[in-house]
Amino acid sequence: MGAQSRWLVIAVGLGIMLNPLNSSMIAVAIARLQHVYHLNFNVVSWLIFSFYIASAIAQPIVGKLSDLFGRRRIFLAGLVVSFISSLLAPFSPNFGWLIVSRIVQSIGTSMMVATGMAIVRVHITEKQATALSILSIFMSGAAAIGPFAGGVLLEWWDWPSIFIVNIPFVVISFFLAWKMIPKSQPASFEGRMSIRKWLAMIDASGIVFFTIGLVALLVGVMSANSSGYVSLWNGVVLAIGFAALGVFIRHELRTTSPFIPLRTFALYPSITWVNIQFMLVNLLFYALFFGLPSYLQMVRHVSEFHTGILMLTLGVSSLVASPIAGKWIDKSGPRPALVLSAILMAVGSVWIVTLNETSPVISVSFALTAFGISNGLNSVGMQAALFKSSPKEIVGVASGLFNTSRYLGTILSSLLTGIIMRGTFSFAGFRLLGVFLTAVALILVVISLRFQVSGQRKEASANNGVG
Incomplete structure (x- = not known):
């Protein structure tokens, strides 16, 4: 270079x-x-x-x-x-x-x-x-x-x-x-593109329905959670959210240039499972990423500076694991790394549940290390799994769906944390969050093992066919 x-x-x-x-x-x-x-x-x-x-x-x-x-x-x-x-x-x-x-x-x-x-x-x-x-x-x-x-x-x-x-x-x-x-020339178009065609090209209608639906559902759920009951206003907002997402799905299945190409999920089930895994991975990672600093500061009264130092464990272990994961995945494929990653997330989530209000602060580094190594494995493994399951002619669409799954996972992590905490971060809420994360991590382990088994079956079938 x-x-x-x-x-x-x-x-x-x-x-x-x-x-x-x-x-x-x-x-x-x-x-x-x-x-x-x-x-x-x-x-x-x-x-x-x-x-x-x-x-x-x-x-x-x-x-x-x-x-x-x-x-x-x-x-x-x-x-x-x-x-x-x-x-x-x-x-x-x-x-x-x-x-x-x-x-x-x-x-x-x-x-x-x-x-x-x-x-x-x-x-x-x-x-x-x-x-x-x-x-x-x-x-x-x-x-x-x-x-x-x-x-x-x-x-x-x-x-x-x-x-x-x-x-x-x-x-x-x-x-x-x-x-x-x-400097490069932008794509040329025959004649001037009208505003109507431009809006159709970026699927402005789909974007509006998706945004209204997602924001309305988040506002409705968070408001009901804060007040402790579902008021008429909450019910109306939630209904608007579900209706908007329903219209969004119907619109995306019909439009020629969808914002999120939903038909790809039906045509390529393997891509669907990769995106589900990636969404769950990000739900777990960011629930810990944003929940643990609040636990350290609000429950254990650790300063922002020392919280940042402890959180550095997460990043360092992730950076160390990434190049190792790359070599391993080149030799063995993404599935073994993804199975180990899911197991590490389950172990880290269980460790969160074992923490109490007097546990040594340094002990949180164990959970951070488990999630950090897992993140390093996922950063390489999930991308490799995506490319392995995606035909070359739709790799661009698959990458777009992949990024959407990432952000949906992060949004769900914040929503889960908000629902559990009910407006006030507490140790009891943090421990309950650990229980939920453990359940999600075990689901991720099952999905990862399913990929491993199905992959072995396909390889065995291919070998039998050749023989």
Whole structure:
């Protein structure tokens, strides 16, 4: 890889790392923001919900927009949007404005994630795998260092610093991207595309139904959970949510350019199971990722700084496991690694249940290590399983569904935590969360073993046919 290619990878890497960095730094700031704005845990959780909902919607749209306007322009525009959100968020006059800033930040960082990988694939032809692995290190490293960085920033400054810290990365990435990313012509269209055709191309109707349905269901469930009963208003909101998602499913099955191609699930069952696994994996990982810092700070009264140091165990073990997983999966395929990953998540979840209010704080490192190694195995294994189960002609669609499953898992993790905590984070709620995570992890183990068995059966059948 030449010097120009290396600088291109660095420019893209500094941009795409902002999405996982900002989704992870907030983990150690939840307790502080809950105190600053005098809100309960459910309301503050919308800082997490809003980011992932916006990411789930923005990335597929941006992928289509990059064909219209060019990947370089979209990448640079994403940096500008991220700069604006990082600059304005610290001056939010109330929590509502902070939520808006998080949504804008999510859209900006998603613009870079959606186009960054494609830029490297197109413009780096030699040692492309090496370049893509470097980008993966930027993303996984940012997610790993996020809680630690957030803890340090909160220790020395205050919560606005977790937004301000983005600015130097954005500026450096913009300067390098402007210099290093080659200019390219966007896709040409016959005549000018009308607004109606443009909206149809990005499936604006599907996006609206999906957003209304998801947000309405989240609001209805969280409101009912906070009040302890389902009021008429809650019932109406929930009904709107279910109705909107019903219309969304009907619309996606009929439209020629669906936002989420649901028919792919029916045509390729193996892809369906991979996405179910990935959704459960992210549910487990992020429930721990956001729940454990709150346990340490609100139950054990550990400082943000020391919470960040403990959470670093999760990231380091994940980074160490990833390259080992790559070599193992190259030799044995993804299934053995995914089975071990599911077992480790089950062990880590059981360990959470065994913790009490006087357990040594360092003992949480055991659960973090189990989940960290599991995450390292999953980061390689799930992607390999996806490519193995996806025909080449639909690999783009399969990747889009894969990312959607990731964000649905993260949203479900926040929803599960919010329902269990009922507005106030407590030790009893944390232990109950561990029980639920154990149940989900055992389901994941069964699914992983099912893949292992079915794979062995298919291989045996193939061998018998040859013989």
